[in-house]
Amino acid sequence: MTEPDEKPFLHVVVCAAAVAADVGELIAAAQRRGWEVGVIATPVAMGGFFDVAAVEAQTRRPVRSAWRTPGDARPFPPPDAVVVAPATFNTVNKWAAGLGDTLAVATLCEAYGLGVPVVALPCVADALAAHPAYNDSLIRLRGMGVRFGDLPSGEEGRRAFGWERALDLLDR
Structure with missing residues (x-):
């Protein structure tokens, strides 16, 4: 998808979990590894789970959470890969069922068809994961x-969220 002289493009899908506040760590790591990054957030995540303005400054692109209208230009190129982090219980279940009712989940559903x-x-409470x-x-x-990145569960998992693990899994 990427031309030889262009950087690969990573779509980062952000869901509503407390660790989303640190998504800038993933973006910075991806940029250090040569990726251009665009962020797509669930509508609930946009409501204060991360600093939208800081992410827009870091990526130099708007954070998306709603579909564009037919006449609008695409703000991101097609993805060369997609990372969803944190992936919540709700998003994982809707994604697996093919229920693309938000731009974030529809992006995940579409990635399968694109073959990227x-x-x-995941960032899922133990009771929900059960x-x-x-x-x-x-x-x-x-x-x-x-x-899937295998992350510690519970409070330990929230303290040790392995943002760079997502990129390691893309590299394999």
Whole structure:
């Protein structure tokens, strides 16, 4: 998808979890590794889970959360890869079911059809992760080729969220 003299383009999908406040760490790491980055957030994540203005300054692109109108230019090039981090219970389940009711989830659903690598770093409470629908969703998404970062659960997982692990999984 990327021309030889262009940097590859990474779509970062951000969901509403407390660790989203640190998404700039993922963006900075991706930029150090030669990626251009565009951020697509769930509508709830846009409501204060991360600093939208800081992310826009860091990426030099608007943060997207709503569909563009037919006459609007595409603000991002097609992705060479997609990372969803943090990936919440709601997003994982909707994505696996193919319910693209937000731009963020529709982007994840579309990535499969584009054949681009997708990495997910879940941030799901233990009680929600115990729900059988979540496990079924992980099985389906893994079957679609999604690479998951295995992160510590609970409070330890929130303190040690492995942003760069997403990029390591893209490199393999």
